[in-house]
Amino acid sequence: MKYPGHPGVWKMLTAAVCVALLGCLHAQELQGHISVILLGATGDLARKYLWQGLFQLYLDEAGKGHSFRFHGAALTTTEQGQEVIAKVLESLSCPKDTAPARCAELKDQFQQLSEYRRLKTAEDYLALSKDIEAWVQREGLQEVGRVFYFSVPPFAYADIARNINSSCRPGPGAWLRVALEKPFGHDHSSAQQLATELGSFFQEDEMYRVDHYLGKQVVAQILPFRDQNREALDGLWNRHHVERVEIIMKETVDAEGRTSFYEEYGVIRDVLQNHLSEILTLVAMELPRNVSSSEAVLQHKLQAFRALRGLQKGSAVLGQYQAYSEQVRRELQKPDGFHSLTPTFAGILVHIDNLRWEGVPFILMSGKALDERVSYVRILFKNQACCVQSEKHWVPDQSRCLPQQIVFYIGHGELGSPAVLVSRNLFRPSLPSASWKEVPGQPELHLFGRPLSDYYAYSPVREQDAYSILISHIFHHRKDSFITTENLLASWIFWTPLLDSLAHEVPRLYPGGAENGHLLDFEFSGNHLAFSQQPLEQLVPGPGSGPTPSDFQVLRAKYRESPLISAWPEELIAKLADDIEATAVQAVRRFGKFHLALSGGSSPVALFQQLATGHYGFPWAHTHLWLADERCVPLWDPESNFQGLQVHLLQHVRVPYYNIHPMPVHLRQRLCAEEDRGAQVYAEEISALVANSSFDLVLLGMGTDGHTASLFPQSPTGLDGEQLVVLTKSPFRPYQRMSLSLPLINRARKVAVLVMGRMKREIAVLVSRVGHEPRKWPISGVLPDSGQLVWYMDYEAFLG
Numbered sequence: 001m002k003y004p005g006h007p008g009v010w011k012m013l014t015a016a017v018c019v020a021l022l023g024c025l026h027a028q029e030l031q032g033h034i035s036v037i038l039l040g041a042t043g044d045l046a047r048k049y050l051w052q053g054l055f056q057l058y059l060d061e062a063g064k065g066h067s068f069r070f071h072g073a074a075l076t077t078t079e080q081g082q083e084v085i086a087k088v089l090e091s092l093s094c095p096k097d098t099a100p101a102r103c104a105e106l107k108d109q110f111q112q113l114s115e116y117r118r119l120k121t122a123e124d125y126l127a128l129s130k131d132i133e134a135w136v137q138r139e140g141l142q143e144v145g146r147v148f149y150f151s152v153p154p155f156a157y158a159d160i161a162r163n164i165n166s167s168c169r170p171g172p173g174a175w176l177r178v179a180l181e182k183p184f185g186h187d188h189s190s191a192q193q194l195a196t197e198l199g200s201f202f203q204e205d206e207m208y209r210v211d212h213y214l215g216k217q218v219v220a221q222i223l224p225f226r227d228q229n230r231e232a233l234d235g236l237w238n239r240h241h242v243e244r245v246e247i248i249m250k251e252t253v254d255a256e257g258r259t260s261f262y263e264e265y266g267v268i269r270d271v272l273q274n275h276l277s278e279i280l281t282l283v284a285m286e287l288p289r290n291v292s293s294s295e296a297v298l299q300h301k302l303q304a305f306r307a308l309r310g311l312q313k314g315s316a317v318l319g320q321y322q323a324y325s326e327q328v329r330r331e332l333q334k335p336d337g338f339h340s341l342t343p344t345f346a347g348i349l350v351h352i353d354n355l356r357w358e359g360v361p362f363i364l365m366s367g368k369a370l371d372e373r374v375s376y377v378r379i380l381f382k383n384q385a386c387c388v389q390s391e392k393h394w395v396p397d398q399s400r401c402l403p404q405q406i407v408f409y410i411g412h413g414e415l416g417s418p419a420v421l422v423s424r425n426l427f428r429p430s431l432p433s434a435s436w437k438e439v440p441g442q443p444e445l446h447l448f449g450r451p452l453s454d455y456y457a458y459s460p461v462r463e464q465d466a467y468s469i470l471i472s473h474i475f476h477h478r479k480d481s482f483i484t485t486e487n488l489l490a491s492w493i494f495w496t497p498l499l500d501s502l503a504h505e506v507p508r509l510y511p512g513g514a515e516n517g518h519l520l521d522f523e524f525s526g527n528h529l530a531f532s533q534q535p536l537e538q539l540v541p542g543p544g545s546g547p548t549p550s551d552f553q554v555l556r557a558k559y560r561e562s563p564l565i566s567a568w569p570e571e572l573i574a575k576l577a578d579d580i581e582a583t584a585v586q587a588v589r590r591f592g593k594f595h596l597a598l599s600g601g602s603s604p605v606a607l608f609q610q611l612a613t614g615h616y617g618f619p620w621a622h623t624h625l626w627l628a629d630e631r632c633v634p635l636w637d638p639e640s641n642f643q644g645l646q647v648h649l650l651q652h653v654r655v656p657y658y659n660i661h662p663m664p665v666h667l668r669q670r671l672c673a674e675e676d677r678g679a680q681v682y683a684e685e686i687s688a689l690v691a692n693s694s695f696d697l698v699l700l701g702m703g704t705d706g707h708t709a710s711l712f713p714q715s716p717t718g719l720d721g722e723q724l725v726v727l728t729k730s731p732f733r734p735y736q737r738m739s740l741s742l743p744l745i746n747r748a749r750k751v752a753v754l755v756m757g758r759m760k761r762e763i764a765v766l767v768s769r770v771g772h773e774p775r776k777w778p779i780s781g782v783l784p785d786s787g788q789l790v791w792y793m794d795y796e797a798f799l800g
Contacts, residue, residue: 032066032144034475035132035170039160040151041072041116042084045181049212050151051085053467055092057475058110067141070110071128073119081116089114095462119163126167133171145175147474154183154194161201177474179208182274183265184483187499188492195485208474209483213275215466215473218408218418220481222282222377225408225420225431227291232427236381238356245283246378247276249366249410253373254321254512255344259331266342268316268502271366273495278483279377280362281305284352294480298487305490309351310647311498312609314528318507319345319520321369343507344368347522348498349529353651361524369512370520374413378448379406381426399425403450414445417463421447421455431458526613555798559768560780562789566798569606569756576754576792577610580697581618583750587696588619595690597626597698597740597748599709600641603756604699605648612652620653624689628698628745629710630663632672632736639734661685663725663738672727672736679738683724686744693724694787695748698740702755704763706777709745710737718742719774719781742774742781749787753779760797 036054040046054070062068072085089111094103119125136143148164150157157180169176180198185191198207213219226233235241249271255262262270278301285304288296325340345367352362385400394402407421419439422429439457446452473481483491508531510516521532555566565575580596587594598604611618627641635642642662650660667676686693700708710728711718718726718741725744728737745751755764767777774781783789 033069033136033139033141034066034144034147035069035071036147036149037071037073037119037128037168038149038151039073039119042074042076042081043151046072046151047084047088049465049467050149050471051088052092053465053471055107055110056465056468057471058113059094059106060472061475062109066144067139068113069132069135070114072114072116073128074116075118075120078116078118081118085114085116122163122167125163129168143170143174145177146170147177147179149179149471151181154185157194158197161198165201176202176206177208177477178202178206179210179471179474181210183269184209184274184488185492186264186269188489188496191488191492195489199485204485205479207485208479209488210470211274211278211483212466212470213410214278214481214483215468215470216410216418217460217464217466217469218410218420219279219282220469221420221431221436222279222408223287223291223297225429226287228430228432229427230287232429236426239358239360241381242357242360243380243382244360245280245362246376246380247279247283247362247364248378249276249375250370251366251368251373252370252513254327254369255324256327257331259324259328262344263328263332263340263342267344267346267366267368268348268495268499272346272348272364273491274483276364276366277305277491277495280350280364281487283377283379284357284362286356294478297480298484302484302487302490304352305487305494307352307354307357308494309353309527311348311350311494312527312606313498313501313505314530315349316498316502317347317520317522317529317531318343318502318505319367319510320507321345321512322509323369323512341504341506343502345370345507345510345520347520347529349524349527351527353647363524367520369510371514371516372413375410376413377408377410381405402454403448405448407448407455409447415439415447415452417459419457419459421457423450424454424456428456429458435461437461527609555795559791559793562783562791564791564793564798566793566795569794569796572756572792572794573606573610574614576607576752577615579752579790580607580611580699581615583697584619584623585617587749588622591691591696592622594619594623595626595695595697596623597628597695598641598645599628599699599701600630600644601701603701603754605644607699607754608645608648612649618653620655623655624659624661625650625655626661626686626690626695627663628700629737629739630665631710631730631734632665632738633734634666634671635662661689665738672738674727679723679725679727682738686724693744693747697750697752698745698748700745700751700753700779700782702753702760702763702767702779704759705731706763706767706779708753708779708782710739711742711774711778711781713776713778716775719778742778745782746784747787748784751782751784751787751789753782753789753791755791755793755797757794758796758800760793761800764793764797 038046038050038054058068072081074081076084089107092107092110094106098106117124117128119128132143132146146168150160152160161178164178185194226237281301281304285300288300290296320340320342321344324342324344325338328334328340329336329338346365348364350362350364352358352360381404383401383404387394387399387401402423402425404423404426405421406423406426409415409419409421411418420429420431420436436458439452439459442452447455470481508519510519518533522529523532557564557566565572567575584594584596625645627645630641631639633639637643664678664681665672667673667678670676672678702708705713707713710730712728712730715729717728718739720743721741723741726739726741728739729735730737767779770777770780772780772783
């Protein structure tokens with residue numbers, strides 16, 4: 001339809017609309033202002049990576065509706081700081097495809113928007129906030145948000161956070177984002193303390209804990225790769241097909257110049273607890289339906305952390321390059337005789353207790369002064385094929401006999417760049433063609449025992465620095481690239497017990513570089529890792545070499561007129577596990593079944609783990625498991641004895657579910673209520689299933705007050721009479737308990753009492769001297785009517 005008026009009117013209206021639209025667009029560009037404050041702006045990390053990352057953010061986002069200003073801040077004086085920042089800004093680089101003249105123009109724009117200021121006191125932060133507000137008002141802008149990047153030591157976090165919270169938060173309607181650099185604590189306790197301090201100033205949604213490995217292009221591609229190749233991977237990504245997973249970070253450099261940091265943290269805290277653990281969760285987690293949902297990804301990562309099986313001392317091997325102690329002595333002014341125990345190399349064996357990954361070893365390894373610099377994740381699949389033709393006829397994309405693996409090659413090494421590799425005899429992977437390209441052939445290059453031509457290999461079209469990617473993700477509120485408080489604490493809960501157990505371990509010395517040879521090679525079996533080679537200096541013990549625990553044999557003696565077996569803890573547990581298995585086998589031969597009653601507490605945990613991982617001939621299918629006592633808490637409660645049995649034993653062995661008999665402490669949504677008759681119900685179950693109510697074996701412990709099972713001193717309940725199962729009161733939380741009675745325990749064919757640790761030395765001496773006084777020391781009343789009592793006591797409890 002034609003406009004009915006004069007043609008000139010239409011032209012005028014068109015021009016007016018265009019001007020208005022351009023005005024709106026211009027206003028939109030100038031409406032949203034973001035301030036980025038880089039704390040520690042003159043430090044190494046900032047100079048090497050963070051200013052470049054901020055420049056990249058400016059290149060990517062300028063002109064898309066936001067304006068920026070960048071405030072470098074530190075404790076350095078204004079004059080010195082400005083001088084450092086000027087040099088850094090001059091050294092910034094543009095993407096390779098940017099023309100030199102355009103690059104110079106962009107750098108000049110960024111320099112005009114960047115400044116340095118000293119930030120120390122609350123007044124300094126308040127002055128910064130007022131300057132930002134004045135700038136926004138003067139330019140006619142609306143403040144969208146502020147980013148504070150903490151490139152400072154964690155001990156400074158609390159004071160800075162307090163100043164930001166009190167004096168430098170943006171006004172209503174604008175967001176605050178705070179990026180925090182590791183380390184995030186030294187163990188679970190310190191991480192919890194730091195998280196609590198930060199949580200008093202910032203909301204969880206405002207904090208972005210940075211692990212720069214999550215910004216590396218190949219690491220960031222793990223979840224998208226799994227998502228885009230769901231169809232091919234769904235049947236492969238599990239325990240039935242995966243032989244093992246290796247997560248490796250090797251370095252050629254040593255710790256020189258960083259020994260102050262390294263003496264406090266060591267390789268496990270520096271690399272494994274964060275970088276490699278985060279990668280492990282990306283590989284092992286259940287894949288959310290929508291991998292773009294930060295909330296779903298973080299929840300699934302948390303579930304993966306919580307499924308990790310607890311680590312033992314035997315789960316690790318440690319090393320230290322030979323020059324390290326000398327470097328520590330020199331840099332930290334230690335005396336000539338000082339020798340550090342800090343590991344610079346570690347190999348850790350991790351298992352995941354869920355249906356997908358049960359039994360699959362995850363090997364985490366990192367070290368300094370090694371033979372090459374390389375990082376990768378390698379998923380090696382089981383080879384279940386048998387090929388009739390000779391190897392010379394095997395074709396890479398057809399033969400099922402060639403190795404099948406997926407490698408997320410994070411960087412460096414012989415390939416020299418990040419890449420995703422998939423064996424051609426697995427499947428052709430799908431990757432986004434706009435950002436990933438096929439790696440050109442390199443005939444001489446072999447990776448993981450095969451020529452590069454055996455793989456579908458893809459590398460990024462444009463390599464990007466990890467910090468540039470993470471800074472962009474902070475800007476775009478991509479929380480899944482960062483570590484939440486929950487995930488951080490879950491990681492420390494997993495790692496802290498191992499770190500505590502290794503605190504006094506002497507690491508294996510290695511020369512460094514290519515001279516290491518096979519000295520650091522290790523092997524795994526069950527839950528245990530061990531070096532493949534014994535070091536040369538240990539092959540022939542020198543004069544004056546002290547005895548080691550393995551030099552002592554198991555000691556056999558008498559205790560309270562009954563057999564005593566004493567040894568170092570690992571040997572004692574191994575002996576007890578062997579004896580239990582022998583008793584089980586004998587009972588099954590004679591009666592067709594084995595009834596075993598187990599106490600709770602911490603002492604049996606190592607025994608349960610030993611039975612789960614080292615006794616494949618145990619007749620679990622014919623074993624009935626009973627509890628000697630239970631705390632009056634729900635069975636899924638961490639304090640429940642049954643829950644401990646479930647975590648450390650039941651989920652690793654195949655006991656028919658109808659042969660498992662937890663104590664009925666939780667009936668009708670009540671705990672140990674007399675009217676629910678839980679004790680009588682358990683007694684009736686025992687009478688019905690256990691011949692003469694005589695267990696084949698009862699395993700007990702001994703408390704520091706002389707209690708056993710949940711029979712306590714100065715309490716007559718359960719010490720005599722006809723009741724088989726009783727409700728008792730404990731002096732310790734949780735106070736209510738259920739326990740087998742002493743008369744029932746003494747009907748057993750065999751009773752084993754496990755006593756471990758220096759804390760038990762005093763009560764062990766006392767009980768050795770008393771007679772039958774169960775009201776004072778219930779353990780003294782344990783003496784089977786016609787069965788056998790055997791004491792299993794480690795050297796610390798027995799000898800002190």
